[in-house]
Amino acid sequence: MFKINENYLKLPGSYLFSTIAKKVNAYSEANPDADIIRLGIGDVTLPLADAVIKRMHEAVDEMADKSTFKGYAPDLGYLFLRETIVENDFKARGCDISVDEIFISDGAKSDSGNIGDIFDVDNKIAVTDPVYPVYVDTNAMAGRTGVYNPDTEMWSNVIYMPCVKENNFIPEFPKETPDIIYLCFPNNPTGTTIPKDNLQEWVDYALKNKAVIIYDAAYEAYISSENVVHSIYECEGAKECAIEIRSFSKNAGFTGTRLGYTVVPKDLKCNGTSLNSLWARRHGTKFNGAPYIIQAAGAAVYSEEGKKQTREQIAYYMNNASIIREGLKNAGYEVFGGVDAPYIWLKTPDKMTSWDFFDYLLEELNIVGTPGSGFGPSGEGYFRLTAFGSLENTKRAVDRIVNK
Numbered sequence: 001m002f003k004i005n006e007n008y009l010k011l012p013g014s015y016l017f018s019t020i021a022k023k024v025n026a027y028s029e030a031n032p033d034a035d036i037i038r039l040g041i042g043d044v045t046l047p048l049a050d051a052v053i054k055r056m057h058e059a060v061d062e063m064a065d066k067s068t069f070k071g072y073a074p075d076l077g078y079l080f081l082r083e084t085i086v087e088n089d090f091k092a093r094g095c096d097i098s099v100d101e102i103f104i105s106d107g108a109k110s111d112s113g114n115i116g117d118i119f120d121v122d123n124k125i126a127v128t129d130p131v132y133p134v135y136v137d138t139n140a141m142a143g144r145t146g147v148y149n150p151d152t153e154m155w156s157n158v159i160y161m162p163c164v165k166e167n168n169f170i171p172e173f174p175k176e177t178p179d180i181i182y183l184c185f186p187n188n189p190t191g192t193t194i195p196k197d198n199l200q201e202w203v204d205y206a207l208k209n210k211a212v213i214i215y216d217a218a219y220e221a222y223i224s225s226e227n228v229v230h231s232i233y234e235c236e237g238a239k240e241c242a243i244e245i246r247s248f249s250k251n252a253g254f255t256g257t258r259l260g261y262t263v264v265p266k267d268l269k270c271n272g273t274s275l276n277s278l279w280a281r282r283h284g285t286k287f288n289g290a291p292y293i294i295q296a297a298g299a300a301v302y303s304e305e306g307k308k309q310t311r312e313q314i315a316y317y318m319n320n321a322s323i324i325r326e327g328l329k330n331a332g333y334e335v336f337g338g339v340d341a342p343y344i345w346l347k348t349p350d351k352m353t354s355w356d357f358f359d360y361l362l363e364e365l366n367i368v369g370t371p372g373s374g375f376g377p378s379g380e381g382y383f384r385l386t387a388f389g390s391l392e393n394t395k396r397a398v399d400r401i402v403n404k
């Protein structure tokens with residue numbers, strides 16, 4: 001008789017965003033006239049940049065012509081895309097990353113979930129708390145996280161590194177030494193980031209303890225602060241201890257188009273075995289390539305026009321972020337993030353729980369946000385608003401909060 005992967009049964013119930021959707025649907029059914037503003041889910045709203053769409057149309061036409069038609073893409077991704085990534089994302093920042101260290105994929109969610117395939121089940125993971133849920137859940141599916149305790153909302157075999165206002169949302173080295181460390185900067189959900197010196201300390205820590213860092217840089221394009229690195233490879237020694245995951249979703253609006261990549265440096269080894277060759281094996285076996293049309297469109301993000309247009313989109317979202325940040329501050333809220341990331345993380349007023357504040361915003365002001373506790377126990381008492389809405393809705397939402 002077949003057996004299922006029972007690790008799936010250990011996963012706690014409904015996913016954060018489906019709980020939110022249920023609550024919002026129930027509220028709007030009961031209040032059909034409510035003008036609800038959604039600042040909850042981290043999805044972009046602006047259309048793809050002109051330069052990207054133009055290249056995508058051309059690529060569609062190439063697929064219609066026998067002489068330019070493309071079948072399966074190369075395992076690692078098209079060279080034209082990997083070359084432009086190396087030039088723009090790494091060489092331009094002084095990082096010595098080569099094309100055969102870049103693996104094109106359909107996005108950062110799948111890569112951050114799949115990367116666990118190349119690691120033994122007997123590794124101890126450390127995550128920041130609060131955290132993007134994919135890291136923990138995919139490790140739970142792999143059987144790496146132990147037993148879930150619904151009371152503490154923690155897994156027995158996961159090291160949680162609280163990121164709260166008291167430590168400026170910068171994780172401290174845990175008491176117990178982890179094998180795999182997940183870091184995401186700029187951070188979802190806190191919208192905060194880490195100065196270069198602190199990240200360098202994490203790289204040094206990983207090297208010293210023979211740990212690997214999975215570095216999720218999905219929001220790097222939003223960085224404006226000077227002392228913040230865009231790639232972990234700007235830190236010395238990172239090529240020997242870090243894998244970096246990137247996405248085209250937030251820097252160029254590819255959430256529905258799907259494109260990302262992962263960097264696995266050849267210097268990253270475990271007892272002499274290169275992780276690059278393991279990931280190449282995994283990628284070549286389980287993934288058959290991002291579509292040519294999408295990779296061509298992705299390369300256009302790095303054209304002069306593409307850069308200019310995507311920078312304008314990011315500026316649009318970051319203007320929203322500053323409207324939310326400043327508006328809430330003026331209304332007396334304690335706010336964090338929103339400077340190097342499109343997320344604003346606020347402390348709930350009057351010691352309200354995250355879900356109480358969610359209900360308050362939905363029912364009193366018809367605004368949807370995301371309860372911080374949904375991202376981990378240290379998120380309790382915090383709340384996330386996103387800057388991905390329209391300017392008009394962002395202003396209306398802030399007006400409602402300020403004038404309450």
Ligand SMILES: Cc1ncc(COP(=O)(O)O)c(C=O)c1O
Pocket residue numbers: 042106107108109110112132184188216218246247248249254255259260
């Ligand atoms: C930290 C983080 N990593 C990865 C992703 C997913 O990126 P992608 O759309 O490339 O799968 C998200 C999406 O919200 C995210 O917040």
